[in-house]
Amino acid sequence: MKRKSFFLALLLATATVAGGGVGESAFVFAAQANQAVKDYQNHVHKADIEYAVKNQLMWLFPDGNFRPDQTITQADLVVGLVQVKGLKEGVAIKDFPAGHWAKTYYERAVKDGILKDVAVEPNKVLTREEAAFLVINAWESVRKSRTRKDSELFKNHSYIQYTVSSGWIVPKEGHFPNGVLTNKFDSKTLVNRGDAASSLRKLHEDYIGIQDAEIIFNQFHQSLTLSKGVLSGFIPNNGKYSLNINFYGQKVQDYEKVGKFSLNISNYSEMIIRIVRKGEAVPLVYNQYANLPEDLKYKSIRW
Structure with a gap:
């Protein structure tokens, strides 16, 4: 059964079924599905499925069901990743x-690099290893995941090992690509829609968190002044995120109080800014000022 673009459903407010492109069937949106029987009501990924549908990362079928145990195709995951990143621009693809x-x-995915070194096979059913490869490509522009995966430290890890360890794909017992048993890095099982919903939710929350954190950082950076070894600025107060400053030089100092500050940094040569969700440890912003106390140039060192 062919699926169609779910964006058209937003335009057809009076329609029960969304349509687009070619084909005859489509899916139902969350608002419509509230009136339908849900086949994921008691599913382990119920919250992930509801999140994915609400944020238009995945869809419900015309009968109101999600089919969480149905396997996904390459096209399903590519569309989800494009939606996670909100991609709007694309390039033409030959022989699609x-x-x-x-x-x-797919055109948007190609432009973004999601399909780098990937054969375009939209109807191909994906193994976890193949899905992990696409996720790593997609997150290169966000967390330099491809660069890191191909580094000396991780080059001998399977793709699923890297993505499960990063928290982007759920662990599952099975086999590594070489056939060796593993209790959580199974590479060979086909990906189902429930697991895909879990992955897309995690990636979307990471992406949105990074966007929010970048806004907070820009407010912080624009407030900074540096004069005669004294750094002054303002740390915004935000209920969801915390900003921490680490100074390095002749000694180490941490600072994370919100509001205005003025610090003598003449003995420091480096400042690291970390922004995290409160209660979490993974940096959403991880920026380095490496030329203190001379200037306030910075670069991102986020993984």
Whole structure:
């Protein structure tokens, strides 16, 4: 059964079923599905499924069900990743299946690098290892995941090992690519829609968190002044995120109080800014000022 673009459903407010491109079937949105029987009501990924549908990362079928145990295709995951990142621009793809419902999303994925070194096979059912490869590509522009995965430290890890350890794909017992048993890094099982919803939610929350944190950092950076070894500025107060400053030089000092501050940094040569969700440890912003006390140039060192 072919699926169609769920954005058209937003335009057809009076329609029960969304349509687009070619084909005859589509899916139902969350507002419509509230009136339908849900086949994921008691599913382990119920919250993830509701999040994915609400944020238009995945969809419900016309009968109101999600089919959490149904396997996903390459097109399903590519569309989800494009939606997670809110990609709008694309480039033409040669020899793409004529009339395929996911063509526009593949064009955006190609431009973003999601499909780097990936054969375009939209109807191919994905193993966890193949899905992990796409996720790593997608997150290169966000957390330099491809660069890091290909580094000396991680180059011998399977793709699923890297993504499960990063928290982007759920662990599952099975086998590594070489056939060796593993209790959580299974590479060979086919990916189902419930697990895909979990992954897309985690990636979307990470992406949104980074965007929010970048806004907070820009407010902080624009407030900074440096004069005669004294750094002054303002740390915004935010209920969801915390900003921490680490100074390095002749000694180490941490600072994380919100509001205005003025500090003598003449004995420091480096400042690291970390912004995290409160209660979490993974940095959403991780920026380095490496030329103190001379100037306030910085670079991102986030993984």
